[in-house]
Amino acid sequence: MKRLTWLTLSVAVLAGAVWMATPAMSQPKVVKIGDLGSKVGVFEGYGKYQTWGVQMAVEEINAKGGVLGHKIEIVSEDDETKPAPAVRKAEKLILQDGVKMIVGAVSSGSTMAMMDVTKKHKTIHWNSVSCAEFMRTTKFHKYYFSNQPDSRQQATGLAKYIVDKMGRKVYIFYTDYAMGQSDARQFKTALEKLDGEVVGVAGAPLDTKDFSPWFGAINSSGADVLFLAFAGTDSLRLMTQLHSFGMTKKYKLAGIDCFLLQQDLAAIAEPMEGFVQLNHFSAYNPDANMQAFNAKFKKKYGVDANIAAGAYDAVYFWKAAVEKAGSFDPDKVAEAHEGLCIDNTHIGRQCIRKEDHQVIMDMHLYRVQKGKNLPIARIEGASAIGQAMVGKDPLEGFTWEIKKKK
Secondary structure: OOHHHHHHHHHHHHHHHHHHHHHHOOOOEEEEEEEEEEEOOOOHHHHHHHHHHHHHHHHHHHHHOOOEEEEEEEEEEEEOOHOOOOHHHHHHHHHHHHOOOOEOOHHHHHHHHHHHHHHHHHOOEOOOOOOOOHHHOOOOOOOOOEEEHHHHHHHHHHHHHHHHHHHEEEEEEEEEHHHHHHHHHHHHHHHHHHHEEEEEEEEEEEOOOOOHHHHHHOOOOOOOOOEEEHHHHHHHHHHHHHEEEEOOOOOOEEEEEOOOOOOHHHHHHHHOOOOOEOOOOOOOOHEEEEHHHHHHHHHOOOOOOOOHHHHHHHHHHHHHHHHHHHOHHHHHHHHHHHEEEEEEEEEEEEEEEOOOOOOOOOOOEEEEOEEEEEEEEEEEEHHHOOOOOOOOOOOOOOOOOOOOOO
């Protein structure tokens, strides 16, 4: 009897072990990717939309079987819009969470700091928002890719329109950190090549609350156009204050692609009226690709998409490269990215240039009318991207000196 009891117990334990093991064995394989960006602060809006873009792409891909038989999981982190936390969080994502790819950051300073980490640990790194020129020059590495037009691309596209259509005398006002400095430098260079005149330059610290101390110099400069390189809540405060001083009526205004998101325009429609902005996406562009993407995004999140749509495309580029490589090995995946093209993105066909891993994409110029970004010109990506400058210092020969016209 005792022997039978032990036999029965053994069979029961074995059956239980098999029953417990069956679900574990049927669990799908998982691959993790990182989403690192601003969740609070000046650039919170950009970080939120980056996360949404990544989420939407991952949900679509998982619904179709994932990538190489793996379900994708997202690990999101906040870099506080600062380089030091960006480094810590990137290290955590790679070493602790084991991500195979990171999308981020939003701030150019954070992105460049992250690049040292992704290079060190051989991790695929996609940038879809920040735009400093160093990322495809002196900071470039083989695992880094970008589908955000950098400051050189933006300046090339915007400067010609300003000189031809808005005025030749321009005052450049920028946020004094990586992004603003980069955009201001490249715009000054592009404008002077077109025989435009920079009549003044000034930078204000990130998260400035009162911009009025700079207004006197602007008003005494003789400018026709005020070029602004700010973003997020800085832009909202700046435009409100310029308007209260009558300066939005006195000058023609233009700015960089991340100056303000479409979602912010309605709140300050009057100050922004007539503002010219370069961008690669607008919910009010009749382009079929943009409308299709925006409809899908709005159905899911209840709001229009914006420039962070690139984060969605970045996940699909990575998926295509992984499947082309047949592996998650970073060297093989990096090589598979080079020259890769995908169609039907939020802006149509996009291709990765092999030399500097910058995506070639068409861009548009928009004018704000009654709180809406409406297209006024299209700029071919191939004409704006410029020559590859990997390893070359983009500051070589540059000076902030104002060259007075005779």
